Amino acid sequence: MNLDDSASLDDPSLPRSEFVYRKLREAIRDGSLTAGERMREIDLAKQLGVSRTPVREALGRLEGENLVTLDATRGMIVTRISIEEVHELYAMREILEGAAAALAARFATPVELAMLREIANRDETLLGNVADLVSNNRLFHQTLHRSGHNRYLLKTLNSIHGSIDLLGPTSLTIDGRAPAAEREHQALVAAIERRDSRAAEEMARSHVRASLQARLKRMGQ
Structure with missing residues (x-):
């Protein structure tokens, strides 16, 4: 488990519990903390240089x-x-990502459309750099979700993607998945730019289904 500090405890505006939460959340996302790993308060407090109270609050x-x-x-x-839970998780993700794409086709601002296009175009230049590609992929989906302008959908999608972080390494490292995902992003953005809600929803749902198949392949299923 690697919890090297990337945020400063010297920042007086950042409560200790928030600092610990961010560190643990990022460690789960990047795989430093893996499924089934013990989260002992005393060990985490020592590694992060805080008391056990903010650790307890963050764990809660x-x-x-x-x-x-x-x-x-x-x-x-x-x-x-x-x-079984992976299938359930991706079933919900497919529905929600489809809804977000349909809403984005209706409500995305010109600035948001330009951002989606820029991020999607960046995919191709990052195909040989997994870390940057994963970061760009996350930014693409976050921008897509916000472009739907529905705070309740956004909150639910944040929770869904938090659970996906528990599944381990990205599916983008599966042979052929990264370039396929890049093409899927391009098609999705094109549908949103046309303001075609139905096509955007189907593109998003198809993208999630392909992601699930890659994920299952990585998990040996």
């Missing part, structure tokens, strides 16, 4: 987001997701 927040789970024998652990 993560538990509320279903990112950590209280195991009867091992204590607090990073949540494990079963194959």
Whole structure:
């Protein structure tokens, strides 16, 4: 587990519990904390240079987001997701991403359209750099979600993607998946630019289905 500090505890505007939450959340996202790993308060407090109280508060927040789970024998652990739950998770993601794309086709501003196009175009230049490609992919979906201008959908999608972070390494490293995802992003942005809600929704749903197949392949399913 690597929790090297990337945010400063010297920032007086950042509460200790928020600092710990951000660090643990990022560690789950980047795989430094893996499914089933124990989350002992005393160890985390020592690594992050804080008392146990903000660690406890951050863990409570993560538990509320279903990112950590209280195991009867091992204590607090990073949540494990079963194959059945993966299918359930992606079923919901498909519906929600489709809705976000349809709404974006209706409500995205010219500035948001330009941002989506710029981010999608950047994919091709990053195909050989997994870390930057993953970051760009995350930015694409976040921008797409915001472009739908529905705060409740945005909140739910944030939760869905938080759970996806528990699944481990990105599916973009599967052979052929990164260039395919780049083409899917291009088609999706084109539909949104045409203000074609139906096509945008179907493009988004198809993109999620392809992502699920790549994810299952990575998991050996």
